[in-house]
Amino acid sequence: MKKNHHPAVFAALVAGSCFGVLTSRATDVGGLAIHGTVSATASSSDNVSYLGDTKDTLSLNIVDLILNGTHRFDNGLRVGAQIYAFKLGDYRNVTLDFANLDYSFNQSIGVRLGRNKLPHGLYNDSQDLDAIRTFASLPFSFYPRSLRAIDAAFDGVSLYGTLGLSRAGSLDYQIYAGAKEAISGSDNPLLRGLSGGLPKFDHWTFDQGVQGAAIFWNLPVDSLKIGYSVQRLPQTHLSGALGTTATLSGGDLALTQMVDSMLGAGAWDYSGMFAGTPVDITGMDILFRTLSAEYTSGRWVIAAEYKLLDELHGTNTIPALGLLGEPAVSSYSNSLEYYYGMVTYQATDEVGLGYYYAQNSDDRKGSSTNPNNYSKDHCVAISYNLSKWCILKAEYHFLDGFTPLGLSGDAKPANTRDSKWHYLVLKTTVSF
Amino acid sequence: MKRFSTLLLLASALVAGTARGADFKFIVHPDVTVSALSKDDAKNILLGNKGRWGNGTAIKLAVLAGGPAHEAVITEITARSPDQFDKYWKKQVFTGKGVMPESMPDEAAMIAYVAKTPGAFGYVSAAARTDGAKVVPVQ
Numbered sequence: 001m002k003k004n005h006h007p008a009v010f011a012a013l014v015a016g017s018c019f020g021v022l023t024s025r026a027t028d029v030g031g032l033a034i035h036g037t038v039s040a041t042a043s044s045s046d047n048v049s050y051l052g053d054t055k056d057t058l059s060l061n062i063v064d065l066i067l068n069g070t071h072r073f074d075n076g077l078r079v080g081a082q083i084y085a086f087k088l089g090d091y092r093n094v095t096l097d098f099a100n101l102d103y104s105f106n107q108s109i110g111v112r113l114g115r116n117k118l119p120h121g122l123y124n125d126s127q128d129l130d131a132i133r134t135f136a137s138l139p140f141s142f143y144p145r146s147l148r149a150i151d152a153a154f155d156g157v158s159l160y161g162t163l164g165l166s167r168a169g170s171l172d173y174q175i176y177a178g179a180k181e182a183i184s185g186s187d188n189p190l191l192r193g194l195s196g197g198l199p200k201f202d203h204w205t206f207d208q209g210v211q212g213a214a215i216f217w218n219l220p221v222d223s224l225k226i227g228y229s230v231q232r233l234p235q236t237h238l239s240g241a242l243g244t245t246a247t248l249s250g251g252d253l254a255l256t257q258m259v260d261s262m263l264g265a266g267a268w269d270y271s272g273m274f275a276g277t278p279v280d281i282t283g284m285d286i287l288f289r290t291l292s293a294e295y296t297s298g299r300w301v302i303a304a305e306y307k308l309l310d311e312l313h314g315t316n317t318i319p320a321l322g323l324l325g326e327p328a329v330s331s332y333s334n335s336l337e338y339y340y341g342m343v344t345y346q347a348t349d350e351v352g353l354g355y356y357y358a359q360n361s362d363d364r365k366g367s368s369t370n371p372n373n374y375s376k377d378h379c380v381a382i383s384y385n386l387s388k389w390c391i392l393k394a395e396y397h398f399l400d401g402f403t404p405l406g407l408s409g410d411a412k413p414a415n416t417r418d419s420k421w422h423y424l425v426l427k428t429t430v431s432f
Numbered sequence: 433m434k435r436f437s438t439l440l441l442l443a444s445a446l447v448a449g450t451a452r453g454a455d456f457k458f459i460v461h462p463d464v465t466v467s468a469l470s471k472d473d474a475k476n477i478l479l480g481n482k483g484r485w486g487n488g489t490a491i492k493l494a495v496l497a498g499g500p501a502h503e504a505v506i507t508e509i510t511a512r513s514p515d516q517f518d519k520y521w522k523k524q525v526f527t528g529k530g531v532m533p534e535s536m537p538d539e540a541a542m543i544a545y546v547a548k549t550p551g552a553f554g555y556v557s558a559a560a561r562t563d564g565a566k567v568v569p570v571q
Contacts, residue, residue: 033525033532035525066526070525072490072531074490076483078530080528082526098528100528102528106484107483107484126523126526126527129523129526129527131522132519132522133519162482170472223511296511296516346513346515431522
């Protein structure tokens with residue numbers, strides 16, 4: 001079903017948002033500075049659908065709205081909040097992106113309390129800010145759109161500052177601790193993506209919160225910075241239920257057929273012993289570590305990042321599998337690797353050009369030949385500043401491998417012999 | 433080796449001379465007690481990293497909407513293009529790390545704002561009259 005097939009709507013949004021608000025600017029309401037952005041994205045792909053129903057059609061698959069209000073008191077205390085509303089494929093949500101109090105004692109130390117954007121790598125805290133980059137999409141697997149639900153913010157405290165290092169440049173740091181919001185709902189793209197196999201997860205909690213730090217060294221060479229970010233999610237917990245035959249495929253479907261042949265037709269779905277029974281992953285320690293570098297020179301920006309994601313010490317508990325002679329409780333660990341290199345060139349005041357290559361693998365040795373376990377992405381992009389507040393973008397991806405689909409909850413193809421696919425993105429953003 | 437060091441010193445002096453001879457000057461509210469700023473201080477103020485004067489007063493940053501003085505300050509002090517500077521501040525605002533600087537349509541408005549706003553920091557072209565505001569050299 002092509003329910004998101006709305007190229008005419010996209011064209012109308014482009015025309016309306018850009019030509020109608022050429023003079024838009026921030027609004028000041030009683031000392032409260034109001035800013036916002038609206039983005040509309042249309043995408044098309046050939047081999048698989050990604051982030052919506054994009055296969056063989058141009059689909060208006062993503063719409064983002066950000067509304068921001070900030071006030072700074074005379075003593076320097078700042079209070080700010082931001083609403084983020086979005087449509088991603090057929091999923092819609094409105095979230096409180098951040099709401100915090102910020103006080104800087106001096107250049108070396110400040111504190112933010114409340115819901116804060118989560119600093120990790122170069123762009124994690126600014127991944128929605130289309131107005132600041134040439135690309136319509138950050139590297140899919142490095143900054144997965146569907147992980148935004150848990151990656152964007154946390155509730156807690158952050159210490160930050162800039163330390164002068166004399167001739168060695170300066171050091172920007174942020175150290176944080178707090179809690180992430182639990183995720184629930186089987187329609188959430190992230191949980192849908194994690195539910196690609198036998199378990200269908202509908203709840204994700206972070207029992208012991210989140211801790212981390214991001215440190216960037218601004219080298220004496222102007223506009224060259226390198227950084228290291230670390231984020232730890234101890235004792236996270238995923239829960240759900242075993243899927244029904246209608247939702248399973250491949251080897252999992254073979255398992256249900258075996259049960260049905262042993263206990264009678266429909267036994268998997270209706271006996272009460274299998275489909276719908278609990279599935280848990282508990283005690284999982286998740287560790288993100290990222291190395292980053294960015295160099296800005298004139299109209300050029302060059303960036304590269306390398307990230308390791310380790311999921312350690314998890315325990316799978318699937319009581320139903322005990323009935324089949326399989327271990328009902330088993331240990332779980334995983335290690336994934338991501339990296340990309342990106343270059344952008346602002347050719348004129350209006351036109352920006354960009355290219356990046358991104359790769360990731362579920363196998364750190366990079367030896368996986370199953371396209372469900374890796375992706376390689378060549379992306380070229382062009383952006384055009386229609387005005388200071390309106391930007392148009394076009395972006396083409398040539399991909400090999402399907403790991404982005406797992407994270408977004410999109411179906412991986414049954415036939416993986418042809419692992420190549422193409423993805424076109426058109427996007428417009430208005431900011432004020 | 434000595435000749436190389438001398439060349440390096442000469443090159444450094446030339447670069448420093450260019451910065452000092454720029455076509456802009458920084459201005460602050462008359463009550464601000466600083467008598468001079470380092471280039472790093474000016475950069476940190478313009479990027480929002482330094483938010484307070486030495487006596488604890490909050491710094492109120494004002495920027496020009498455009499023009500040669502704006503281009504010179506942003507390029508020479510922050511090592512960014514005006515467009516990159518604008519994007520930097522958008523990022524600060526939308527990630528909860530700052531408030532957009534006050535944008536002044538012209539130098540007259542900039543001088544008037546700095547003159548009347550305690551803690552204010554701004555800049556104008558080198559030739560501009562700065563009645564009511566205090567000029568702070570960058571050393």
